[in-house]
Amino acid sequence: MTDRLKGKTAIVTGGASGIGAAIVKRFAEEGAHVFSTDVQTDLGENVAAEAGAIFVEQDVANPDDWAKVTKQVQSDTGRLDILVNNAGIVIGRSIEDVDLDSWHRLLEINLTGVMLGCQNAIRVMKTNPEGTTASIINIASTSAFAALPGDVTYTASKSGVRMLTKSIAVHCAQSGLDIRCNNIVPGATHTAIIDEAAKVVPGMIDMAAAMSPMNKIGQGADIAGAAVYLGSDDAAFVTGSDLLVDGGMLAVHPGY
Numbered sequence: 001m002t003d004r005l006k007g008k009t010a011i012v013t014g015g016a017s018g019i020g021a022a023i024v025k026r027f028a029e030e031g032a033h034v035f036s037t038d039v040q041t042d043l044g045e046n047v048a049a050e051a052g053a054i055f056v057e058q059d060v061a062n063p064d065d066w067a068k069v070t071k072q073v074q075s076d077t078g079r080l081d082i083l084v085n086n087a088g089i090v091i092g093r094s095i096e097d098v099d100l101d102s103w104h105r106l107l108e109i110n111l112t113g114v115m116l117g118c119q120n121a122i123r124v125m126k127t128n129p130e131g132t133t134a135s136i137i138n139i140a141s142t143s144a145f146a147a148l149p150g151d152v153t154y155t156a157s158k159s160g161v162r163m164l165t166k167s168i169a170v171h172c173a174q175s176g177l178d179i180r181c182n183n184i185v186p187g188a189t190h191t192a193i194i195d196e197a198a199k200v201v202p203g204m205i206d207m208a209a210a211m212s213p214m215n216k217i218g219q220g221a222d223i224a225g226a227a228v229y230l231g232s233d234d235a236a237f238v239t240g241s242d243l244l245v246d247g248g249m250l251a252v253h254p255g256y
């Protein structure tokens with residue numbers, strides 16, 4: 001622990017498992033006052049309690065839940081320095097298989113939820129006592145750069161998040177708000193999403209590892225390290241960027 005986030009208040013969505021849980025834990029270790037939110041209440045409470053964070057039940061697709069979470073954060077700490085929009089789902093359906101209800105639900109969570117998070121967070125960040133300095137971190141995916149044919153909705157959602165981030169970054173900068181907004185772009189990372197996929201596709205984890213020239217799959221802690229950097233003052237001049245944490249996956253020509 002080096003107190004890189006000491007004195008900062010953070011919200012991390014989807015904090016009950018995987019990448020979100022790793023970020024909650026690392027942020028707390030770095031001295032942040034962390035609010036972890038999720039739809040999974042038991043797991044979310046346990047992870048938060050272990051990390052020394054506060055858990056709030058939230059469906060990121062629900063605008064009322066965003067108002068509830070930001071109101072609680074503001075009344076408890078009087079500020080918001082970091083928002084990590086991490087909650088996300090996959091549905092694993094191609095353009096031929098996807099039904100409209102699944103399409104809408106995934107986009108509500110993965111894309112609209114991120115927009116609502118940014119909108120609500122900026123309202124609070126603008127009232128921070130020492131000025132607006134704050135950081136929004138959106139968890140995109142390598143599928144915002146290279147499509148997943150088997151999940152058309154997920155691919156569309158993460159591509160949307162990627163450019164949503166840049167629009168927000170430029171808006172804030174041009175409006176004189178010192179609110180940075182960046183994407184983390186994880187490659188295959190060992191979490192529940194991958195374990196579920198591995199039940200359907202045997203050898204999935206080895207295949208995911210082989211996508212990286214490092215021949216390994218990422219861990220939640222790898223993504224959490226990147227989030228600490230973007231949330232910290234070390235990244236004060238970084239906005240609108242895509243921070244690739246993919247073991248070099250997108251760096252390699254598909255033929256090699």
Ligand SMILES: NC(=O)c1ccc[n+]([C@@H]2O[C@H](COP(=O)([O-])OP(=O)(O)OC[C@H]3O[C@@H](n4cnc5c(N)ncnc54)[C@H](O)[C@@H]3O)[C@@H](O)[C@H]2O)c1
Pocket residue numbers: 013014015016017018019020037038039040058059060061086087088089109139140141142185186187188189190191192193194
């Ligand atoms: N694991 C990977 O390989 C990988 C790669 C690239 C990007 N990502 C992204 O990282 C993020 C985290 O994924 P993960 O791998 O840790 O998966 P995960 O399933 O372990 O965690 C996702 C969390 O989001 C929560 N969640 C789902 N719907 C929600 C909702 N409506 N409101 C609030 N919380 C909700 C879940 O309960 C869960 O705790 C996602 O946005 C995912 O798309 C993951």
